[in-house]
Amino acid sequence: MTTELIVSGMTCGHCETAVKNALKDVPGVEDVRVDLKGGTAAVEGNADAQALIAAVTEEGYGAQVRQ
Numbered sequence: 001m002t003t004e005l006i007v008s009g010m011t012c013g014h015c016e017t018a019v020k021n022a023l024k025d026v027p028g029v030e031d032v033r034v035d036l037k038g039g040t041a042a043v044e045g046n047a048d049a050q051a052l053i054a055a056v057t058e059e060g061y062g063a064q065v066r067q
Contacts (some may be wrong), residue, residue: 003049005041008015015061022055029062040066 006050023032028047049065056063
């Protein structure tokens, strides 16, 4: 299953890496692809969407599930 997030506040490669690492630490995540320019993250696995959002916001970025 893929969950797509819209991520706000990323401005550089460090931001992209921080978001990717935060998402990888969420239980159930198998793979993460973060697109800095597009402001998105695609998460593979069975992680809870609210847990994914919480992980991103704890790093200081905004996140919401793409509908």
